[in-house]
Amino acid sequence: MASADLSGGPASPTSPFPPPVHHADHQHRHGILGATSSTFVMVVVPLASVLLFVVAVSILLILRRVRSAGKAHEGGGGIVGHSSNSLSKRLPSNLSSYYAGANGDPYSPDVRRCIYGGNLGFPFQPKNKRGQVFTYRELETAADGFREENVIGNGGFGVVYRGTLADGTVAAIKMLKREGKQGEREFRMEVDLLSRLHSPYLVGLIGYCADQHHRLLVFEYMPNGCLQRHLHPTSSNSQQHVLDWCTRLRIALDCARALEFLHEHTVPAVIHRDYKCSNILLDQNYRAKVSDFGMAKIGSDKINGQVLTRVLGTTGYVAPEYALTGKLTTKSDVYSFGVVLLELLTGRVPVDIKRPPGEDVLVPWALPRLTNRQKVVEMVDPALQGRYSKKDLIQIAAIAAVCVQSESDYRPLMTDVVQSLIPLVRSPSGTCPTTPSRFSAPVSKFNVVT
Template sequence: MIRVLIEPCNHQSFGYGLLQVDLLSRMHSPHLVGLLGYCADQSHRLLVFEFMPNGSLKGHLHPVIPAVDVAAGEQRDARPTLDWQTRLGIALDCARALEFLHEHTSPAVIHRDFNCSNVLLDHNYRARVSDFGTAKVGSNKANGQVVTRVLGTTGYLAPEYASTGKLTTKSDVYSYGVVLLELLTGRVPVDTQRPPGQHVLVSWALPRLTNRERLVQMVDPALKGQFAVKDLIQVAAIAAMCIQTKAEYRPLMTDVVQSLIPIVKKSPSMSCSSTPARPLQHVVYMSPAAGSNTS
C-alpha cells in the first residue's frame, strides 16, 4: 500500500525537505523512520518514507472523537488504549532514538521539535522518530549550544530555548520529558479547557512526580490501574529529571536509556532488542510548506 500527498514546492518547503534528505541519508538507526527516496519534478517534490501502520503516538494518546459520537454523547476512542508495557517500550524506543542523534552522530543532531506527533508506531507498536525538517546540527563541544530562531511545538519547548534561542541537546531532553508525561498521564501538554492550575502539563505534574499518592492519582485513567506502582515511581523520577527548568540538571539520553532498560526487561511481553521488525508498507510523504531550517 502506498499513500501519496503532493503539494506545491516553495522556498520554505524546499529547504525543509532538503534538510531531511541530507540528514536521513547519512543517519541510519532502527529508531528513526527511514527515508526510502526523494523525487523532484518542477514545482512538485516527494519524500518517500517507511509506512508506519499504527500512525502517530498522538493519535493513540489523544484520539479525536468523531463529531457524530460527541453529538450522541458517546465517549468512544478512535483507537485502542495503549497498555502500560507498550507505553514503556515506546518510551525506551524514543530514548534510544534521541541517544543516537545526540551521542552517536558527530556533530550531534538536535531534533528541535520532538513531540508525540513525530513518534510513529509500526505494526508491533515499536516507536520510531520522524520529521527532521527543523533539526539542527549541534556543536562538537560537550553540551555546546547553538543560537537559532525558536521553532517547535508549544508545550514541548525547553524554557531556556524558548526565551533565548540557545539550543542544546538538553532542549530535546526536556521535550522527551514532556512526551514521557503524556505517556504517564494521557494529557496534552497545554489544555486551557482544564481547571486553573492544570493548563500546563509540566507545571501541574512536576510537584506530583515525587509524591507517591498524588503520582498514582495522576496516571492516565484509560490504564484502569493496570500498571506496577514500583515501575511508575521509577519512570516518574526519570520524567522529573528531564523537565528540570535548568538544562544542566537534565540527564543525558544515554542515562535515560540505561534507566529504562531494566524496567522494560521486567515485562515478558516487551523485547529490548534494538532492531524492531521491518514494516511491510511504505508511505510517500510531501513535506509541509510551513517551517524550514535555514536559520
C-alpha cells in the same frame, strides 16, 4: 676602351647590370645555415621533449591528488564543494536518469546541491543505499491520484498519503507545502539527514521527488499511525487502540534510543527540535520510530555546545531556555522527551486550554506531583484502569522529573535515560534485562516519595 673589372670590385657606374654573384660566398652562407639548423635540432627539440614530459607528469600527479581527495571526501569527510556534474557521473544509472527531472526540467540549484553534494558535514556512507529518486507522475500513480481517501496525516508541513509503489511496497508519501525558503530548507534537511543516518529507531526514507516545483518524501509505512492518536483520541479516531502500560514503557525506550542515536552516536550531534507525540510513529507491533526531521538542527561539536537559532517548535514541548534565548542544545530535546513521557504517564496533552488555570499546562502542573507517591498515582492515565506497576510508575515519574527541569544542566543525557528505562521494559518471559542502570544515582535523588 676601358676593360671590364672581373676582380670583384664595384661595378662601373655606367654598367646597366648588377654586380656579379660570388659563388664561394654563397656556399659559405649555406654552410652557416646548415650548421645552425643542425644545432637547433640537437638542442631545442630535446628541450621541448623534456618540457612536454614534465608537463605530462605534472598533470598525472594533479589528477592523482584530485582522485585521492575525492576518495577521502567520500570515505570520511563531507562531500562539500563537488560540482553536481561530477557527482551525477558517480550516481547509479537509475538515479542519473532522473537527474534532469521530468520532462527535462532541471531541479532547482539548491535542491540539486543538497541531494548530490550534501553540505551538513556528515560522513558520506557509500555502503548504505541512498534514497530512490521518483518522478511526480510515479508518486501520483502510487497514491492513486492523491485522492482524499488515501490521506493518513495532515499538518503544517503538508499532507501524507498512503501509496503503493511500482514494486508493490506500501509507503507513506508526504507532499510538502511550498512556502518559500523555509519549505525548501525542510525538504533538503530531511533528504540529507535520512539519506545518511540509519537507525531502527528512525523512520526510514525510501526516496524523494524534486520534480519541477513538487517536493515529496517517501517513507516506510507505519500502519499504527502516530502516538498522538492513541494517547489523545478525538471524535474522528475514537476507536484507536488503548496502549497498555508495558507498550507505553517500550515506546518510551524506543524514543529514548532514537534521541540517544541522534545526540551521542552522530558526529556532529543532531538536535531534532520538534520532538513530540505526533512525530512518533508506531509499526504493526507498536514499536516506535521518530520522524519529521524538517526542523532538525546540526549541533555544536563542542561539549555542551550551544547553537544560536530562531525559536521553532510546538508550544508545550519547547524547552524554556531555548524559548527565552534561542540557544539550542541536545538538552532541549531531553526536555521535549520528558514532556512526551508525561503524556505517556498521564494521558494529558501538553497544553489544554479547556482545563482550569493551573492545570492547563502539563509540566508546571505535573512537576511538583512527580515526587509524591499519592499524587503520582492520581496522575496516571485513567485509560489504564489501574493496570500498571507502582514501582515502575515511581521510576518513570523520577525520570520525567529530571528531564523537564527548567535548568538544562540538571537534565540527564539520553544515554542515561536509556539505561534507566531498559530494566523497566520486561521481556516476554517477564524477566528484567541484566543491563545496569547508569541513571540510578540521579533517579534516587528524585525518588523521595511520601
